[in-house]
Amino acid sequence: xxxxxxxxxxxxxxxxxxxxxxxxxxxxxxxxxxxxxxxxxxxxxxxxxxxxxxxxx
Numbered sequence: 851x852x853x854x855x856x857x858x859x860x861x862x863x864x865x866x867x868x869x870x871x872x873x874x875x876x877x878x879x880x881x882x883x884x885x886x887x888x889x890x891x892x893x894x895x896x897x898x899x900x901x902x903x904x905x906x907x
Contacts, residue, residue, distance in 0.1 A: 855881070858894035 853871070855863040865871075869883040877892035 855879075855890075857890075 852864065852866050853869070855865065857863070865881060865883055869881060871879060871881045873879055873892075874889075879890040879892065881888045881890070
């Protein structure tokens with residue numbers, strides 16, 4: 851199922867059907883999209899890490 855991420859700064863990021871998301875114990879949002887992992891801050895969904903290849907890729 852695709853979804854949109856509406857960030858606090860007004861940016862909207864659209865993710866396709868292959869994307870999955872979860873939350874860490876501290877409330878950060880983790881999105882796995884096409885072999886990449888992106889972590890967003892729980893305060894404003896600002897990126898903490900740029901997309902990096904997932905392990906094993």
